[in-house]
Amino acid sequence: MSADRTPTAPRHLVVVGAGLAGAQAVAAARSQGFAGRITLLGAEGVEPYDRPPLSKELFTRTSPAWLGEELGTDQTAADDVRLGEPATGLATGPHGVVVRTAGGEIRADAVVLATGSRPVLPDGWRGTTLHTHDDAARLRAALRPRTRLVVVGAGWVGAEVAGVAARAGVDVTVVEAADAPLAGALGATVGGLTRPWYAAAGVRLLTGVRVVEVAGTGGPGAATGLGGTVTLGDGEVVDADVVLVAVGARPASGWLVGALPLEPDGSIAVGPAYLVPGTHGRVAAVGDLALRSSPRHGPVPGGHWDGALRGPAVAVAALLAGPLGAAPDGQPAGRGRAPGADAAPATSSDPTPYVFSTQLGHDLGLLGVPGEAGDLVLRGDPAGTGWSALWFTPGTDELTAVLAVDRPRDVGAARRLLAGPALPRVDRTAAADPDRPLR
Numbered sequence: 445m446s447a448d449r450t451p452t453a454p455r456h457l458v459v460v461g462a463g464l465a466g467a468q469a470v471a472a473a474r475s476q477g478f479a480g481r482i483t484l485l486g487a488e489g490v491e492p493y494d495r496p497p498l499s500k501e502l503f504t505r506t507s508p509a510w511l512g513e514e515l516g517t518d519q520t521a522a523d524d525v526r527l528g529e530p531a532t533g534l535a536t537g538p539h540g541v542v543v544r545t546a547g548g549e550i551r552a553d554a555v556v557l558a559t560g561s562r563p564v565l566p567d568g569w570r571g572t573t574l575h576t577h578d579d580a581a582r583l584r585a586a587l588r589p590r591t592r593l594v595v596v597g598a599g600w601v602g603a604e605v606a607g608v609a610a611r612a613g614v615d616v617t618v619v620e621a622a623d624a625p626l627a628g629a630l631g632a633t634v635g636g637l638t639r640p641w642y643a644a645a646g647v648r649l650l651t652g653v654r655v656v657e658v659a660g661t662g663g664p665g666a667a668t669g670l671g672g673t674v675t676l677g678d679g680e681v682v683d684a685d686v687v688l689v690a691v692g693a694r695p696a697s698g699w700l701v702g703a704l705p706l707e708p709d710g711s712i713a714v715g716p717a718y719l720v721p722g723t724h725g726r727v728a729a730v731g732d733l734a735l736r737s738s739p740r741h742g743p744v745p746g747g748h749w750d751g752a753l754r755g756p757a758v759a760v761a762a763l764l765a766g767p768l769g770a771a772p773d774g775q776p777a778g779r780g781r782a783p784g785a786d787a788a789p790a791t792s793s794d795p796t797p798y799v800f801s802t803q804l805g806h807d808l809g810l811l812g813v814p815g816e817a818g819d820l821v822l823r824g825d826p827a828g829t830g831w832s833a834l835w836f837t838p839g840t841d842e843l844t845a846v847l848a849v850d851r852p853r854d855v856g857a858a859r860r861l862l863a864g865p866a867l868p869r870v871d872r873t874a875a876a877d878p879d880r881p882l883r
């Protein structure tokens with residue numbers, strides 16, 4: 445497969461992945477004036493839909509939240525839409541890219557990689573994961589009042605499902621290997637503050653306990669096909685009618701092995717403008733697939749909706765300043781940046797990492813990247829009606845992240861605080877006072 449391509453008009457962009465980031469890439473290309481050809485490749489065979497409602501609205505929403513209806517994205521803005529034709533290979537060269545599918549080779553000037561992530565299901569384990577609309581439908585059908593559900597992993601998705609399932613009368617046990625829920629995202633100190641929520645919701649929470657295996661074909665779970673016997677590291681055995689394995693997701697980059705350098709977790713390291721180094725500025729990776737180098741926050745992994753929403757516009761702007769902006773004769777259009785250069789974009793183009801979640805009756809908003817637990821300031825009483833946690837660069841008053849729990853005003857204030865060209869300086873004593881606005 446050769447990626448050499450003699451430039452001819454019109455320019456051609458391929459977007460691989462028809463999820464949120466892919467849909468946003470197509471929309472951004474058109475809204476930023478790209479008049480060339482766009483090909484969109486997907487793997488699920490359906491139009492792009494939103495994933496957060498799969499857990500939060502597990503029992504109340506039975507049809508997919510189509511992005512066309514939710515956000516107004518329009519995949520017909522692409523000229524060639526192949527929703528059930530996954531990419532299987534990629535080659536890049538100085539003159540173009542080639543994307544391979546089962547249908548053949550697609551030659552283009554640039555490609556946006558937006559293949560998202562895949563949930564982790566350890567080899568040999570029974571149970572299900574929750575990533576697609578089909579997964580949600582299967583899980584919903586299996587859960588009834590008093591069904592015994594074991595959720596493996598108290599991360600964002602596991603905690604959300606535990607909450608909605610308990611509210612629906614399901615008998616829920618959550619098993620978490622770390623010492624606290626959300627420890628991976630927030631650290632054990634702040635994650636531990638969510639522990640009482642489980643008891644209040646009637647959910648049994650086991651922390652510091654590893655699941656060794658989920659086995660069994662008959663007995664528990666035989667009726668749903670999603671259950672089994674859950675063996676814990678401390679020897680306890682828990683019978684489950686349904687096991688939800690929510691131990692995280694890995695970037696869906698298997699098809700790129702050998703084509704691009706991959707990080708140990710399978711993500712693709714990109715510069716501030718989402719361009720993949722060493723690809724002549726022709727390849728951008730966005731959404732869950734990308735590990736982005738943020739000028740203000742350092743390496744920012746994907747895995748969160750807001751990054752997949754906002755990142756593609758930045759990536760497309762960089763491609764338009766390079767290979768997609770080249771004139772038909774192959775001369776750069778001269779939009780101010782050398783093709784392939786991944787310069788630090790303007791602050792407005794350096795999206796502040798943002799995660800939202802609704803779990804066990806609480807609304808969470810996390811802005812920025814949490815740092816050391818020792819440099820933590822709590823704002824409000826975690827046992828009260830709303831509180832926030834603020835992280836600082838160790839030994840300084842430089843704010844790196846804010847988690848707001850049931851305090852929507854702090855989300856708005858944190859968003860403004862973290863929107864500047866550099867991380868803000870904040871008086872810790874004043875910030876700890878929940879009655880003073882966080883500005």
Ligand SMILES: Cc1cc2nc3c(=O)[nH]c(=O)nc-3n(C[C@H](O)[C@H](O)[C@H](O)COP(=O)(O)OP(=O)(O)OC[C@H]3O[C@@H](n4cnc5c(N)ncnc54)[C@H](O)[C@@H]3O)c2cc1C
Nearest residue numbers: 461463464465487495496530531560731732747748749752
């Ligand atoms: C249950 C659930 C709840 C969530 N809740 C939240 C939340 O509350 N807050 C939050 O911030 N984030 C949440 N997220 C994460 C958020 O949904 C993702 O970060 C976001 O969907 C990432 O978008 P993406 O386009 O990068 O990837 P995806 O949405 O995964 O889309 C990638 C698409 O690419 C397709 N694809 C894969 N391989 C190929 C290939 N080789 N060729 C072509 N197409 C391919 C996939 O089938 C998929 O359709 C949640 C995720 C899940 C699963």
